[in-house]
Amino acid sequence: MLFRSPLEESFLPEPVVDRETESQQLNTGLENLQNLHIHGPRGTGKTHLTKKAIEDVEANTCCISCLENDTQYKALRQILQELTGEEVRTGYHTSELQRKIQEQVEALETFLVLDELDFLLLNDGDDLLYFLSRLNADLGLITITANHKDLSCQVEERTFSTLQPQRIGFEPFTGEEIYEVLADRARKSLKPQSLRREALTYIASSTQNLKVGLTWLRVSAHHAEDTITETLVKDVKKEVSQTYTKHWLQKLTDHHQLLYQAIEELDTEQEVVQTGDVYSRYKNLCQAYNEHPLTDRRTSDYLKQIEQTGLIQSQYYYGGNKGKTREIEIVDFLTQY
DNA sequence: CATCCACCGGAAATGTTGGGAC
DNA sequence: GTCCCAACATTTCCGGTGGATG
Numbered sequence: 001m002l003f004r005s006p007l008e009e010s011f012l013p014e015p016v017v018d019r020e021t022e023s024q025q026l027n028t029g030l031e032n033l034q035n036l037h038i039h040g041p042r043g044t045g046k047t048h049l050t051k052k053a054i055e056d057v058e059a060n061t062c063c064i065s066c067l068e069n070d071t072q073y074k075a076l077r078q079i080l081q082e083l084t085g086e087e088v089r090t091g092y093h094t095s096e097l098q099r100k101i102q103e104q105v106e107a108l109e110t111f112l113v114l115d116e117l118d119f120l121l122l123n124d125g126d127d128l129l130y131f132l133s134r135l136n137a138d139l140g141l142i143t144i145t146a147n148h149k150d151l152s153c154q155v156e157e158r159t160f161s162t163l164q165p166q167r168i169g170f171e172p173f174t175g176e177e178i179y180e181v182l183a184d185r186a187r188k189s190l191k192p193q194s195l196r197r198e199a200l201t202y203i204a205s206s207t208q209n210l211k212v213g214l215t216w217l218r219v220s221a222h223h224a225e226d227t228i229t230e231t232l233v234k235d236v237k238k239e240v241s242q243t244y245t246k247h248w249l250q251k252l253t254d255h256h257q258l259l260y261q262a263i264e265e266l267d268t269e270q271e272v273v274q275t276g277d278v279y280s281r282y283k284n285l286c287q288a289y290n291e292h293p294l295t296d297r298r299t300s301d302y303l304k305q306i307e308q309t310g311l312i313q314s315q316y317y318y319g320g321n322k323g324k325t326r327e328i329e330i331v332d333f334l335t336q337y
Numbered sequence: 338c339a340t341c342c343a344c345c346g347g348a349a350a351t352g353t354t355g356g357g358a359c
Numbered sequence: 360g361t362c363c364c365a366a367c368a369t370t371t372c373c374g375g376t377g378g379a380t381g
């Protein structure tokens with residue numbers, strides 16, 4: 001169960017590509033117990049590097065994902081659970097959880113990582129951040145997001161002014177860096193000589209997202225008889241897409257998946273895909289799968305959540321000859337570059 | 338200048354869930 | 360059981376957007 005293959009995402013090897021600048025900023029921030037706001041595109045090693053950095057810090061540490069914990073209450077529970085190491089049952093009042101967390105952080109210097117913060121802010125506002133920012137203790141708050149450079153426009157001013165986070169931006173990996181990291185993982189997990197150089201070059205030139213790269217390598221290895229060739233790598237593209245997509249959608253609900261499917265279908269059928277089309281297609285799909293459809297208002301929020309994962313992209317129109325709507329398209333992360 | 342497009346998105350109302358007390 | 364309650368999920372309601380069109 002605890003087996004961790006070097007191709008798995010959860011594997012935390014020593015970095016072969018040093019993100020010198022970012023690392024240093026991170027460490028300095030941690031030493032000074034500063035609040036940090038880390039941002040950058042998906043698959044740039046934000047979470048990875050942060051986890052590494054707090055690993056050997058002499059303090060209480062806690063790292064939660066706000067994708068799964070997208071309300072203040074859920075997040076508080078998760079945080080308390082991680083800090084105490086005990087299971088936290090439901091049934092507590094929010095204020096009770098807050099009090100218990102306060103006790104914990106007052107006792108010991110603490111670093112708190114809120115990964116994928118966007119999802120919580122979108123869903124529940126900044127109440128949690130406000131509470132955490134006002135804790136009078138040795139607390140370093142580290143927020144990570146793929147979508148927003150600046151926290152100040154995402155949270156209320158009263159929250160931001162007490163947080164005053166130091167910003168750290170992550171740039172996408174270069175082709176060479178992707179190559180290096182994947183080669184390293186391959187050395188650690190595959191038989192010698194089983195990965196052709198051209199195959200790896202092809203992957204490295206097709207994506208800047210390390211998570212996609214790793215998925216690609218893993219899917220390829222899965223399909224390979226004894227060597228991973230460039231042809232093989234090209235042949236599995238579609239499956240890589242599907243695997244990566246599924247990875248995100250699985251964390252969301254069935255309705256998110258149906259919505260995505262609707263968009264996917266429409267994307268192949270017509271030039272532009274608008275919200276209204278998506279909704280009616282989604283209703284059809286619901287009927288086909290015997291699901292009760294949600295209202296359009298609700299699905300509008302769901303679409304935003306899918307957008308936050310980076311699987312789709314939307315262009316918003318607030319009036320004009322197109323009316324007030326948004327155009328949605330599938331993001332193709334394998335041939336983007 | 339009024340009207341229309343085709344939804345957006347805030348806010349309030351209502352429904353659901355699950356624990357705790359009785 | 361069942362009553363109550365908080366958190367959470369979803370629905371209902373509705374004002375709003377700005378260029379194109381008549």
